[in-house]
Amino acid sequence: MAKKFECKRCGWCCVHSIPEFEEAEYLAVRDIALQRGIQFKQIHHEDGDIYTPLKTYERLMEIIKGRGSFVGKEPVLRCEFLQYDKDCKSSCMIYDLRPEVCRVFGLNPKDPTKRCLNPDNQ
Numbered sequence: 001m002a003k004k005f006e007c008k009r010c011g012w013c014c015v016h017s018i019p020e021f022e023e024a025e026y027l028a029v030r031d032i033a034l035q036r037g038i039q040f041k042q043i044h045h046e047d048g049d050i051y052t053p054l055k056t057y058e059r060l061m062e063i064i065k066g067r068g069s070f071v072g073k074e075p076v077l078r079c080e081f082l083q084y085d086k087d088c089k090s091s092c093m094i095y096d097l098r099p100e101v102c103r104v105f106g107l108n109p110k111d112p113t114k115r116c117l118n119p120d121n122q
Contacts, residue, residue, distance in 0.1 A: 011090030013105050013116060014082040016074040018056050025099040026051035029081075032094055038080045053080035 021029070026040060033040065039054040059077045062068040069076035081093040092098055 007116075009089040009091065011082055011084065012074075013102075014079040014090060014092070015076060016071070017079075018052055018060055018077050019079050019081070019099055020101055021051040021099045023049055023051070025097070028097045029094050032097070033080075036080075036093070055080055 021040070030040070033053070040051040041054045041057040043050050043052065043057075056077050056079055059068060060075070063070075063075045063077075079092075081098075082090060083093055084090055092102070
């Protein structure tokens with residue numbers, strides 16, 4: 001029987017991946033983002049535009065250019081909506097409005113884009 005994914009709120013998923021918002025998801029969080037000074041980058045794709053937090057996108061571009069930060073083999077991208085509490089547990093500022101890519105995280109541990117990257121959770 002496969003081990004059920006249980007989030008430990010370490011934040012690795014939000015540090016080492018880039019959230020992609022479809023247009024409706026972006027529109028749902030746009031005002032909250034603007035209030036917090038979070039800007040988005042619109043990326044054109046043939047099957048529809050996606051939006052990602054600008055600073056996170058800029059970190060990705062630095063990694064592509066070979067100048068970004070890594071923890072081991074994993075790139076440090078850090079979602080702009082990631083926050084930590086006093087006990088160093090991570091949470092999402094927009095949890096109820098998070099994009100689909102974040103909602104399905106951990107549900108398919110065999111898919112490397114959806115599995116927890118924290119070695120303590122393996």
